[in-house]
Amino acid sequence: MTVRILYFAYFRERAGRASEDVSPPGDVTTVAQLMAWLAARGEGREKAFADAALVRVAVNQNYVKMDHPIKPGDEVAFFPPVTGGATGGGAA
Amino acid sequence: MIRVQREDFDVGQELARFGAGNAKIGGVCVFVGLVRDMTDDGNAGRTKPVGAMTLEHYPGMTETEIGRIEAEARARWPLEDTLVIHRYGRLAGGDRIVLVATASAHREAAFESCRFLIDWLKTKAPFWKLEETPQGGQWVDARASDDAAAARWAKAVKSGS
Numbered sequence: 001m002t003v004r005i006l007y008f009a010y011f012r013e014r015a016g017r018a019s020e021d022v023s024p025p026g027d028v029t030t031v032a033q034l035m036a037w038l039a040a041r042g043e044g045r046e047k048a049f050a051d052a053a054l055v056r057v058a059v060n061q062n063y064v065k066m067d068h069p070i071k072p073g074d075e076v077a078f079f080p081p082v083t084g085g086a087t088g089g090g091a092a
Numbered sequence: 093m094i095r096v097q098r099e100d101f102d103v104g105q106e107l108a109r110f111g112a113g114n115a116k117i118g119g120v121c122v123f124v125g126l127v128r129d130m131t132d133d134g135n136a137g138r139t140k141p142v143g144a145m146t147l148e149h150y151p152g153m154t155e156t157e158i159g160r161i162e163a164e165a166r167a168r169w170p171l172e173d174t175l176v177i178h179r180y181g182r183l184a185g186g187d188r189i190v191l192v193a194t195a196s197a198h199r200e201a202a203f204e205s206c207r208f209l210i211d212w213l214k215t216k217a218p219f220w221k222l223e224e225t226p227q228g229g230q231w232v233d234a235r236a237s238d239d240a241a242a243a244r245w246a247k248a249v250k251s252g253s
Contacts, residue, residue: 009148081234082220083232084178084189085190
């Protein structure tokens with residue numbers, strides 16, 4: 001199974017790459033398992049995932065939860081909480 | 093309509109075109125977001141200067157996600173038209189970042205949906221700000237106040253994410 005991984009913002013900087021195509025073993029079937037497998041490969045990836053509470057995931061450009069299944073050909077993006085819009089806080 | 097672009101936009105021109113020719117529109121509400129040259133320094137109430145920022149996004153998902161938010165607004169309010177323009181790339185203090193415009197027969201729907209769109213956009217659209225500070229580039233943390241602003245609208249969420 002090959003999946004495309006994307007990293008954004010400081011996850012990209014910490015992982016040292018913007019994207020990569022990977023072929024995880026057959027027992028990697030969910031987002032959480034994929035994340036653990038990537039972190040174990042090291043080379044900075046583990047730093048991107050250092051704080052699990054800050055990891056957001058999209059599969060094929062849809063937000064998903066950690067138990068979401070992974071299929072061959074999926075585009076899996078990892079990124080920190082988003083900070084778009086105007087500079088000020090929404091309640092400001 | 094949704095546009096994600098590097099270039100600036102002209103608010104007057106955009107509004108002149110927006111909803112033009114649709115006489116069912118009784119009111120247009122607009123929000124324009126700008127880059128401030130100061131930001132919170134993490135201590136309550138204190139600020140620090142920011143030179144400029146670079147806005148990174150996830151091409152493809154950005155448009156999809158804003159489209160979803162727009163569809164949600166249209167499902168909640170009787171809107172005649174909506175326009176969201178969001179910029180990316182390097183922006184300096186005073187630059188425009190985002191424009192949200194909503195048009196409806198009545199002002200309540202226009203006001204409420206405009207606020208809904210910007211609140212949800214901030215917490216869902218995949219954009220990240222890298223601020224240039226005297227100490228170097230700093231990724232902006234998500235704000236609890238933004239989550240709270242978005243959560244106000246969460247009661248009637250059908251999809252939820």
